[in-house]
Amino acid sequence: MAEPALEARALRKQFGPKLAVRDLTLSVARGEVFGFLGPNGAGKTTSVKMLLGLVRPSGGGARLLGAPIGRPRARAQVGYLPEHFAFHEWLRGRELLRFHGRLLGLERGALEASIDCLLRRVELLEAGERCLREYSKGMKQRIGLAQALLGEPELVFLDEPTSGLDPLGRLLVRDVIRELKARGTTVFLNSHLLSEVEVTCDRVAFVKDGSVVQERMLGAEERELELELRLARAPAEVIAGLARFGSSLAQEGERVRLRVSDERVLPELSLWLAAQGVGLYHLAARRRSLEEIFLEVVG
Amino acid sequence: MRAVFTVAHLTLAEARRRRILSAALLLGSAFVALFGVGLHFVAREIPTHGSPAQQRFTLSFVVMAALYAANFLIVMTSVLVTIDTLSGEIASGVIEALCTKPVPRWAVATGKWLGCWAILALCATLLCGGVLAVARLVAGYTPPNTARGLPLLLLEGTVLMTLALAGGTRLSTLANGITVFGLYGLAFIGGWMEQIGTFAGNAAARYIGISASLLVPSESLWQLASHHMQPPLVRDLGIGPFAPVSVPSPAMVGWAVGYVVLMLALALHLFRTRDL
Numbered sequence: 224m225a226e227p228a229l230e231a232r233a234l235r236k237q238f239g240p241k242l243a244v245r246d247l248t249l250s251v252a253r254g255e256v257f258g259f260l261g262p263n264g265a266g267k268t269t270s271v272k273m274l275l276g277l278v279r280p281s282g283g284g285a286r287l288l289g290a291p292i293g294r295p296r297a298r299a300q301v302g303y304l305p306e307h308f309a310f311h312e313w314l315r316g317r318e319l320l321r322f323h324g325r326l327l328g329l330e331r332g333a334l335e336a337s338i339d340c341l342l343r344r345v346e347l348l349e350a351g352e353r354c355l356r357e358y359s360k361g362m363k364q365r366i367g368l369a370q371a372l373l374g375e376p377e378l379v380f381l382d383e384p385t386s387g388l389d390p391l392g393r394l395l396v397r398d399v400i401r402e403l404k405a406r407g408t409t410v411f412l413n414s415h416l417l418s419e420v421e422v423t424c425d426r427v428a429f430v431k432d433g434s435v436v437q438e439r440m441l442g443a444e445e446r447e448l449e450l451e452l453r454l455a456r457a458p459a460e461v462i463a464g465l466a467r468f469g470s471s472l473a474q475e476g477e478r479v480r481l482r483v484s485d486e487r488v489l490p491e492l493s494l495w496l497a498a499q500g501v502g503l504y505h506l507a508a509r510r511r512s513l514e515e516i517f518l519e520v521v522g
Numbered sequence: 523m524r525a526v527f528t529v530a531h532l533t534l535a536e537a538r539r540r541r542i543l544s545a546a547l548l549l550g551s552a553f554v555a556l557f558g559v560g561l562h563f564v565a566r567e568i569p570t571h572g573s574p575a576q577q578r579f580t581l582s583f584v585v586m587a588a589l590y591a592a593n594f595l596i597v598m599t600s601v602l603v604t605i606d607t608l609s610g611e612i613a614s615g616v617i618e619a620l621c622t623k624p625v626p627r628w629a630v631a632t633g634k635w636l637g638c639w640a641i642l643a644l645c646a647t648l649l650c651g652g653v654l655a656v657a658r659l660v661a662g663y664t665p666p667n668t669a670r671g672l673p674l675l676l677l678e679g680t681v682l683m684t685l686a687l688a689g690g691t692r693l694s695t696l697a698n699g700i701t702v703f704g705l706y707g708l709a710f711i712g713g714w715m716e717q718i719g720t721f722a723g724n725a726a727a728r729y730i731g732i733s734a735s736l737l738v739p740s741e742s743l744w745q746l747a748s749h750h751m752q753p754p755l756v757r758d759l760g761i762g763p764f765a766p767v768s769v770p771s772p773a774m775v776g777w778a779v780g781y782v783v784l785m786l787a788l789a790l791h792l793f794r795t796r797d798l
Contacts, residue, residue: 311616
């Protein structure tokens with residue numbers, strides 16, 4: 224079995240009396256697009272900074288691509304777009320990428336080719352000769368993304384990559400993430416835009432108070448269905464009996480809500496109701512959105 | 523080492539692009555030009571006044587005054603160039619994208635130090651070299667022992683520059699500036715206390731001065747440089763404001779070099795162990 228791209232065990236960070244990260248334990252497989260979700264102050268950014276060696280953990284440990292965090296070797300094949308990407312504004316776009324490419328140890332010829340390719344990919348080829356102080360917020364975010372992709376890293380951390388981007392820019396980021404996934408690159412995505420996470424991530428972890436409280440796959444088949452039924456004159460024991468098909472059973476007059484794990488339950492459920500002599504007048508099934516799950520888990 | 527030179531190159535490029543270098547070169551040139559004009563008029567009057575020894579003393583005084591001013595500008599440059607280089611990038615977050623590259627933090631800090639030192643050396647060469655060249659061309663005078671004196675001025679700048687780099691690893695830019703200039707002020711007044719204490723035979727004042735010099739050896743280096751570059755008669759008699767009565771020992775140079783090494787090691791350690 225291949226070593227995970229990222230593996231954290233009981234990672235902890237304490238700033239004075241404040242415990243920012245209580246116990247971060249998670250594993251991200253190679254090639255996976257992983258969403259890291261949580262409310263403000265949950266410890267997401269501190270966790271990412273610990274993984275990247277910017278913040279020293281108070282306890283626990285982690286490995287990136289097999290190397291212990293904190294060592295330069297662990298970051299050799301890692302790209303990072305910080306939440307608020309700041310840079311030397313007096314540099315030109317192309318110069319910024321050249322500087323970061325040199326720090327990555329890329330050879331001149333390969334670096335220049337890579338810079339052209341990345342500037343084209345983030346639609347900044349013409350703006351590459353302009354000073355960064357002249358860039359708009361969205362352009363700055365895109366040059367930051369290009370910087371994170373230099374050297375074709377095996378693992379990319381994107382902290383709020385769509386922050387400040389217009390819908391076209393967000394689409395560009397989404398496409399880039401898909402391309403990375405197709406190439407086998409692992410993506411660690413930290414975002415508040417749950418709709419973005421929903422369409423790009425394979426799996427998410429919910430973080431609350433500095434700990435991972437839940438992890439789940441995001442494929443359509445992996446998500447529970449929310450059912451709404453309208454039943455006529457259903458006895459209380461029949462309503463209670465619906466619990467055998469799922470969870471979170473709730474009744475409001477004739478309407479009954481129920482959460483089921485699989486749509487294959489539906490025919491069985493309708494047959495059972497018919498057998499009980501209860502009329503089924505309405506049955507609606509829908510997948511729960513990531514936002515609903517998020518609110519339930521961390522709300 | 524490649525990362526060190528890459529960061530040093532970036533630091534130099536920043537100084538050039540943000541017109542720090544051009545401002546320093548322009549004002550440095552203006553300083554040398556003004557000194558040249560002043561010296562021209564002084565030198566024109568000198569043959570009519572006093573003995574050759576007095577004439578030599580006058581020229582030495584004017585050149586040492588220019589070197590004293592140059593020394594002050596070197597001190598300012600060394601601190602101002604370095605003060606924001608780490609603390610500013612830490613505060614703005616620029617450092618994050620740098621320090622997540624596969625380079626050790628010591629390489630980033632050393633590269634910054636090297637880049638700032640190159641700017642300092644350039645400014646020191648322009649100012650001191652300009653003063654000496656003008657003195658030679660306009661008045662035909664060259665202070666003695668410049669090969670011993672001028673490196674001490676560069677070492678003085680290096681001491682303060684390294685102190686500012688170390689402060690910048692943990693302090694904000696403003697707090698760092700106040701701290702470094704405050705320490706320079708302590709060393710400056712300590713140097714004068716040492717001179718006055720020696721002149722007046724007051725051991726307590728002298729020891730206070732020596733202690734201040736050990737804390738920050740900047741003023742001692744100027745006094746030693748000034749001592750070397752005086753004409754022998756002025757040096758031996760200890761006359762004039764630029765001839766120290768208490769001459770710092772050569773061991774102070776060793777301490778200053780060690781101080782730079784220690785401060786740089788401290789800066790690297792503090793930067794390596796801090797959260798960004």
